[in-house]
Amino acid sequence: MSHRSTATAPRRSRSRRSNPVAGVASFVWLLIVIIPLYAMITTSLAGPEEAVGRNALKPPSDPTLDNYSLxxxxxxxxxxxxxxxxxxxxxxxxxxxxxxxxxxxxxxxxxxxxxxxxxxxxxxxxxxxxxxxxxxxxxxxxxxxxxxxxxxxxxxxxxxxxxxxxxxxxxxxxxxxxxxxxxxxxxxxxxxxxxxxxxxxxxxxxxxxxxxxxxxxxxxxxxxxxxxxxxxxxxxxxxxxxxxxxxxxxxxxxxxxxxxxxxxxxxxxxxxxxxxxxxxxxxxx
Structure with a gap:
């Protein structure tokens, strides 16, 4: 009984071992997906004049829903x-x-x-x-x-x-x-x-x-x-x-x-x- 429990313990610990490489890769992939979505949404809330040449990652100074109404x-x-x-x-x-x-x-x-x-x-x-x-x-x-x-x-x-x-x-x-x-x-x-x-x-x-x-x-x-x-x-x-x-x-x-x-x-x-x-x-x- 004790031998069985000791045999399964390392197996469980190996299955729960963290994978930092996979975590970093997942975080990078999440940024690749989220950043364009964030830039698209913030730009859609900006005025036509402000949208030209603005920093896509910077929130609009005067958000508006006029674009969605249009x-x-x-x-x-x-x-x-x-x-x-x-x-x-x-x-x-x-x-x-x-x-x-x-x-x-x-x-x-x-x-x-x-x-x-x-x-x-x-x-x-x-x-x-x-x-x-x-x-x-x-x-x-x-x-x-x-x-x-x-x-x-x-x-x-x-x-x-x-x-x-x-x-x-x-x-x-x-x-x-x-x-x-x-x-x-x-x-x-x-x-x-x-x-x-x-x-x-x-x-x-x-x-x-x-x-x-x-x-x-x-x-x-x-x-x-x-x-x-x-x-x-x-x-x-x-x-x-x-x-x-x-x-x-x-x-x-x-x-x-x-x-x-x-x-x-x-x-x-x-x-x-x-x-x-x-x-x-x-x-x-």
Missing amino acids: VLESGFPHYLLNTALAALGVVAIVVGLSVPLAFVAVRNRGFWSGSAFRLLLLGVAIPAQAVVVPLYLMITKLNVYDSLWAIVLPTAAFAMPVSVLILVGTLRDISEESYEAMAIDGASPTRMLFQLVIPLAKGGISTVIIFSALQAWNGFLFPLIFTQSEEPRVLTLGLYNYVSQFGVNIPALLASVVLSGVPIFVVYLVARRALVSGLMGVGGK
């Missing part, structure tokens, strides 16, 4: 609604297709399913810039040019390979005994998908939701190429409102960036546990 009065709610609708559309398509595809790739180990899975993963290596012209022709043939669908469809297509890869890794952590138990009960593949796979893959699905939503929220190339009118304009294109031939309204531009990041930050705070669980595997493995 942003809210310059079509920001309309751009925010369009961006939210595009993100919801991308998430719905990606989750609705990637979950069954990942389930088939994990459960069906035949030649054709494996080949289709490897072919799908080739999409990870294809940059969007390389296929803009074919995509433009397809969008015009589908008669969805200059609409939100012109943003949703290609964004969802380019988010699919990574999403399927994430979900395949998550579903492979589900034990084979669980599938066999449901098969003995006479469960069909559809029932396994909805009653076994989806409940146990909530972490991976949350990861896919956040990933695909970010692709739509931060997307710039597809909105720039496939839309031109004011009606389907999204937040990334709305930033052009503060750029003119006479200069750039830097405080208003940064105020728009701050407001654009608030919704996605709130979503991250709500789903951060599921996101970490999905990245580590089912059950945090």
Whole structure:
């Protein structure tokens, strides 16, 4: 008994040993992330004259919310609604297709399913810039040019390979005994998908939701190429409102960036546990 306790004591002490190098690296990384955010927020509270040539780390002498008022009065709610609708559309398509595809790739180990899975993963290596012209022709043939669908469809297509890869890794952590138990009960593949796979893959699905939503929220190339009118304009294109031939309204531009990041930050705070669980595997493995 005493021998066992003495054997486990050094093991526990080693596991609790501090790592100063990791602590310093984490602190440096935190500064790298926080300092630009601090500079962006403080500049967004400064006046247009004070913003030019000021020290970004120095708080504004006369903070004002006029920049945020200007942003809210310059079509920001309309751009925010369009961006939210595009993100919801991308998430719905990606989750609705990637979950069954990942389930088939994990459960069906035949030649054709494996080949289709490897072919799908080739999409990870294809940059969007390389296929803009074919995509433009397809969008015009589908008669969805200059609409939100012109943003949703290609964004969802380019988010699919990574999403399927994430979900395949998550579903492979589900034990084979669980599938066999449901098969003995006479469960069909559809029932396994909805009653076994989806409940146990909530972490991976949350990861896919956040990933695909970010692709739509931060997307710039597809909105720039496939839309031109004011009606389907999204937040990334709305930033052009503060750029003119006479200069750039830097405080208003940064105020728009701050407001654009608030919704996605709130979503991250709500789903951060599921996101970490999905990245580590089912059950945090």
